[in-house]
Amino acid sequence: MPGTGPPIELLTHRLSETPSEFLSPVLARESGAVNLAAIVSDLLCDMGGSPLPASDAKRFDSRDKGAADELRLVLITCWLLHDPWFTERGSFSQKALRFLGGGLAGVAKVVRPEKFVSDPDRREELARLCLAALDLLPAGENDLQARDRLTTLSSVERVRVLAETRRVQQQQEAERKRRIQQEMEQRRAAEAAPAWGRE
């Protein structure tokens, strides 16, 4: 059974006030970059857990440009999870590490990280993703309500639905194209239309 978490508004409000440092570059050796592995490690300690193991630190200390968006979202999420509601309970560090270590990759592929600060729907989406990852329900909601709302907001789901729609449309168009071309071929072979005059 999921536990009861903080009200969603608490988290979305915190995201809307994300300090600019948490929007900094994150790739190792990038100009002005923060030390993401150190920040994650501090968060885990503040949540009552152990420091980030060296084996996990590599993931957050990357020079791979392809990972930049995900790691920037990790940085923003560190700010969110640093809320006293989480740190004071001292029991979320392992779930938080699992979430930060891979739970954001999908959504980071379809939404620019800064949108999770500037856009109200994306703030709510990230807040709900965090609570779900920590096995918590937003205060005042039951499991069904929370899942419904997250599905509605889900960027990954939206992209999936769009892609599926596009795929079906392409399939239908291909079938329509085949039928029209077949009809054209048959009618062309059968007989041209009378022209009445020059075009």
Place this chain on the structure above:
Amino acid sequence: MREAVEGLSDRERFPLLDEDGARMLSRLRQHPNAPRWNLATGDRLDAAMLERVRQWEAALGAPSPGWTPGRPPDWVDGFAAGCAADVPIYRRGGTAAFASRPTVTRADLAREPWSFVPDSQPLDNLMTFYTSGTTGKPMYVITHPEVPAKKLALYRRALRACGADLVGGPGRVAIAFVCSQAKTLTYATVSSLLNQAGAVKVNLHPSQWNDPGDRVRFLDECDPEVLTGDPIGFADLADLPVTIRPRALVSSAMTVTPGLRARLESRFGCPVVDIYSTCESGPIAMARGDAYEVLPDDLYVEILDERGAHCPPGVAGEITLTGGRNPFLPLLRYRTGDYAAIETRNGAPVLTQFDGRAPVRFRTMDGQWINNIDVAAALRTVPLTQISLLQRADGSLLLKARGCESESGLRAAIGTLFGEGQSLAIEPMPDDVWKAVPYASELEYGS
């Protein structure tokens, strides 16, 4: 040349054929002086289609399409939204409002005609016809039986505007579509819209007849109410000793030169109706004086520059069409490849500076640049049927002409326009060319 195709029965070709129509069909097909028909074709109109065409024709309003340049008619927004939802090629352009939608071209249509067919359009009654085109590649266009019938209705509207008519009726040949080229489809048919009147498409080229004298005998015996065709066919017909007295000549595909118009009107004792028409849209406009009046009510015409912006009134750009009446080919900002300016006269839009193709610049002997409209204006008084003028990279001119009665007159007109010392070669237009590029230049503008 293809042989007559027996793919359909006459019952399928002519769902509404009655005894009068059958008699007419038989008369034309078996006429002892008829040409060697190479196609069997019919209007395929059933009773419901014919009724729709009649209603459509009855609803054609006064000769004003209900819009002015740059101010589209009310139906355009709904039409654009419908296309964006229902037509593959327009769906790709997103849901933008009409004025900011991308344009489409003849190349799009040639490449993927299927993508212009609305998803909701049943494919029953699909027909095709072939278009060679002046500027683009040949292609097949998909059409519907009601489309050519509505073209006849628009011809009738244009004819009435010129004091003529197209009535048809049993026992009468309503239309002779006259061509003069090495090869083309020829046929005898019957129109239910014209009340079982006959119609023929003939090719004056002697090779298409059992005896060249049959051309005159057959056409005189048909005594068609109206002739349709292009300036080349009409010019050749005028040279034959036919005694027909049609109500009018409907010319399309190429602009009728003033000299030829005067000659034809005198020869046949009737008006020449010059219609601008494309296979994709059907009739668009008819010549009235120095301008072309928009003919149908269901086409909105824009004049666009290369970037898609509206040209100011009086400035030539590409004729771009929206609307139309082909259910398989809705046109949404379709660039025709033809060029004209648009302006408002007496509250209605007219096309001016109509040229039918992209403006071409020519360099005169003193280094000035003139365009093809200047050339057309200079040749206005020279009697000829068709020209094709090329300026080579060295500045010399090659002029191919058809129906030129006075080479010295042609030389004088070109000499006056281009200046003393202009090199000019004049050749007859080859017989097997009927659609020639009228103007071309190998010079780079400004060189």
